[in-house]
């Protein structure tokens with residue numbers, strides 16, 4: 001096979017159905033757009049109906065088709081129903097990207113328990129359910145598959161910039177995503193289901209708007225990043241696309257920081 005043919009095959013997602021959660025914004029949206037450019041039938045999930053519609057429109061006209069489902073990933077019954085509908089409509093799931101997450105910071109001594117539970121429900125339980133519902137579809141069809149979770153450098157270190165950052169629920173769930181990724185990778189390896197994660201550093205999305213709206217704070221953060229800038233969402237999307245596709249066929253159970261050298 002020629003090099004260009006090999007490259008095309010290794011990067012192409014043609015013939016695959018890919019589900020992306022949190023796909024109406026930021027990293028999820030950039031990933032969904034790339035996936036549809038790479039030929040996947042792309043299913044965008046989000047709880048925000050208006051942004052979801054715009055997200056599907058962004059993917060329109062690409063080689064892969066895109067459809068959207070509104071779902072709250074903090075609601076277990078709704079997730080089950082949504083994946084049933086995806087299986088019915090698309091005939092199965094080959095790739096899953098879990099990008100949806102909540103981030104509610106606050107000091108641990110006063111942190112509201114209802115908020116704690118909500119963050120756990122979305123960031124960890126919702127992600128786990130999406131993983132196993134996708135795995136069931138892959139197992140039923142005996143096709144294998146690939147799952148990429150979006151963790152965070154905050155799941156690998158609590159001292160990223162050397163400044164205190166009170167955010168117990170987010171940090172706990174991202175640490176959970178890191179080890180759940182490893183555990184599922186080992187559990188499902190014999191079924192040819194690969195499970196990996198990216199751990200982004202600082203990415204220019206609405207999630208960190210409090211930081212990017214404050215030029216002094218942004219500058220102080222950028223100073224700590226060896227590459228000297230924030231990441232753009234698509235720079236995380238490309239790494240996700242690599243891990244999701246055939247080019248990473250021997251990679252599983254890995255957490256890949258995409259952080260401009262922050263953790264180096």
Ligand SMILES: NC(=O)c1ccc[n+]([C@@H]2O[C@H](COP(=O)([O-])OP(=O)(O)OC[C@H]3O[C@@H](n4cnc5c(N)ncnc54)[C@H](O)[C@@H]3O)[C@@H](O)[C@H]2O)c1
Nearest residue numbers: 022025026027047072073099100101152200202203205207
């Ligand atoms: N932006 C960063 O600097 C950064 C850094 C490290 C990790 N991450 C991770 O990247 C992922 C994507 O974040 P982003 O930066 O693109 O943020 P974002 O706010 O742009 O996008 C998050 C999306 O998730 C959706 N979502 C949130 N809760 C949901 C729920 N209950 N049900 C359905 N959808 C829900 C939101 O509607 C939104 O569209 C998250 O897992 C986040 O923790 C982001």
